[in-house]
Amino acid sequence: MSRANPTLLALLLVSGCSAPRPVVPLFDSRVPLEPLLAKLKESGGDPGRILRPRASADLATLESGRRYKFVVRDGRLAIAPLPADSPSNDYVHPVLAAGEPVRTAGGIRVEHNGSSIRKAVVDQDSKAYCPTAASLDSALTVLAGLGVPADRLRVDNRPPACVDGPTAAASGPRYGELMAEVGRRFERLGRAFRANRLALAEFELGEIGEVFEEDLPKAEPPRESAGVNLAGVAQAFRETNLPELESALRSKDPAAFKAAYARAAETCNGCHRTSGHAFVEVPAEPGAAVPRLDPLR
Numbered sequence: 001m002s003r004a005n006p007t008l009l010a011l012l013l014v015s016g017c018s019a020p021r022p023v024v025p026l027f028d029s030r031v032p033l034e035p036l037l038a039k040l041k042e043s044g045g046d047p048g049r050i051l052r053p054r055a056s057a058d059l060a061t062l063e064s065g066r067r068y069k070f071v072v073r074d075g076r077l078a079i080a081p082l083p084a085d086s087p088s089n090d091y092v093h094p095v096l097a098a099g100e101p102v103r104t105a106g107g108i109r110v111e112h113n114g115s116s117i118r119k120a121v122v123d124q125d126s127k128a129y130c131p132t133a134a135s136l137d138s139a140l141t142v143l144a145g146l147g148v149p150a151d152r153l154r155v156d157n158r159p160p161a162c163v164d165g166p167t168a169a170a171s172g173p174r175y176g177e178l179m180a181e182v183g184r185r186f187e188r189l190g191r192a193f194r195a196n197r198l199a200l201a202e203f204e205l206g207e208i209g210e211v212f213e214e215d216l217p218k219a220e221p222p223r224e225s226a227g228v229n230l231a232g233v234a235q236a237f238r239e240t241n242l243p244e245l246e247s248a249l250r251s252k253d254p255a256a257f258k259a260a261y262a263r264a265a266e267t268c269n270g271c272h273r274t275s276g277h278a279f280v281e282v283p284a285e286p287g288a289a290v291p292r293l294d295p296l297r
């Protein structure tokens with residue numbers, strides 16, 4: 001319990017302030033920016049296309065009635081150039097904010113007839129920033145500042161399914177767990193090929209591709225790998241080794257498969273060496289256990 005401080009009150013009165021300005025919180029991103037930017041680049045996205053409206057007329061460039069991701073940063077709106085539900089839309093909240101803290105983040109839906117705005121609805125559904133419903137006030141303030149009449153502004157309360165804090169896994173499984181899966185499947189790929197179980201081999205290869213395409217980009221790299229461009233190596237693996245293995249499987253040519261398998265293992269090991277995990281050795285021969293576990297002498 002604290003009573004009003006008379007000196008402070010006097011100061012406030014003298015300076016003409018009736019009440020201190022409310023403190024407006026900022027929200028930090030809970031996911032690393034780098035993999036998200038890499039993903040955006042891969043899908044042909046460009047941060048330069050992010051919409052930063054300066055007047056309400058700029059909002060009419062959004063498709064009427066569609067929901068777009070947005071953030072409020074430095075007192076301004078940044079809106080994704082594609083609707084939230086369009087395929088391969090990698091303009092996610094941390095990308096819109098360049099990884100910086102935001103006043104709020106979520107979705108915006110503008111209903112308009114090309115010139116006049118009938119309604120602008122905002123929600124706080126951002127898993128990466130996990131903002132409160134109250135933070136949407138900052139979006140309403142910016143929208144009003146752009147000239148959207150106050151009676152057209154709406155809030156849609158959509159509490160996000162927030163990702164865990166920054167110390168926990170970024171937004172999904174840990175890098176090491178995914179790698180353990182890659183190792184298990186890579187071993188099985190080799191064994192399946194040797195057993196002439198080509199459908200199984202193809203299945204395992206497809207699953208490895210999915211881990212590299214969908215899961216690894218979202219996983220937080222281990223701390224020892226700081227500063228190493230894991231995303232770049234992973235991309236090289238996806239773009240050269242995976243297709244090579246695929247065509248070797250299709251050709252059913254054991255020599256071609258062995259060569260492709262050995263080259264893939266080389267990429268695995270190259271990344272392990274540069275990321276400080278040289279002891280995770282992936283054997284070049286299909287059928288051998290992954291990682292290598294026979295005794296060192």
Ligand code: HEC
Nearest residue numbers: 175176179180182183186222230233234268271275280291
């Ligand atoms: C882009 C870099 C990169 C590539 C490519 C890569 N790895 Fe890894 N791998 C890592 C890192 C980093 C770790 C350590 C993860 C950790 O410490 O959490 C690791 C760990 C592993 C582990 C040990 C996991 C555990 O927890 O037991 C296995 C097994 C593994 N990788 C297999 C493979 C195989 C097989 C390939 C190729 C098909 C491969 N990796 C390709 C970066 C890579």
